[in-house]
Amino acid sequence: MYIQLKLIMKYLKISALAFTVLALYACRYDKADELYVTPDCDTTVSTTFSQYVSTVVDNNCLECHSNANNATLGGSINLDGYANLINYVNDGANGGSFLGSIKHDPNYLQMPDGGAKLDDCTIQKLEKWINNGAQDN
Numbered sequence: 001m002y003i004q005l006k007l008i009m010k011y012l013k014i015s016a017l018a019f020t021v022l023a024l025y026a027c028r029y030d031k032a033d034e035l036y037v038t039p040d041c042d043t044t045v046s047t048t049f050s051q052y053v054s055t056v057v058d059n060n061c062l063e064c065h066s067n068a069n070n071a072t073l074g075g076s077i078n079l080d081g082y083a084n085l086i087n088y089v090n091d092g093a094n095g096g097s098f099l100g101s102i103k104h105d106p107n108y109l110q111m112p113d114g115g116a117k118l119d120d121c122t123i124q125k126l127e128k129w130i131n132n133g134a135q136d137n
Helices: 002-026 051-061 082-089 094-100 119-129
Strands: none
Touching: 051 094, 051 119, 082 094, 094 119
């Protein structure tokens, strides 16, 4: 019985050591850029208002800045449709208040209000659309 107890203790020690080694290995330091690889942003494709810009605005801005809600939720800033959006694209240098707000430029209100900043690729594509003349296409 003493030999069996000694074998059990040896097995428990080896198991504990193995568990500790595995636990420490699992907690090793990893580089975030190796773990979370993001695809490159392809800004070479045509960024049009109808196919891209309107979808981004619809999904991220119109909850507050639509025809229906801008007076109560959006500070009377209406971004619903090209004719309304272009007013905030052309109201200043470098893409106006629209681009300044979505880029979280300190000179503008950061949008979406209370939400996360749009991802860099989306902002790059919107900026490309603006730099290419912000056409209603």
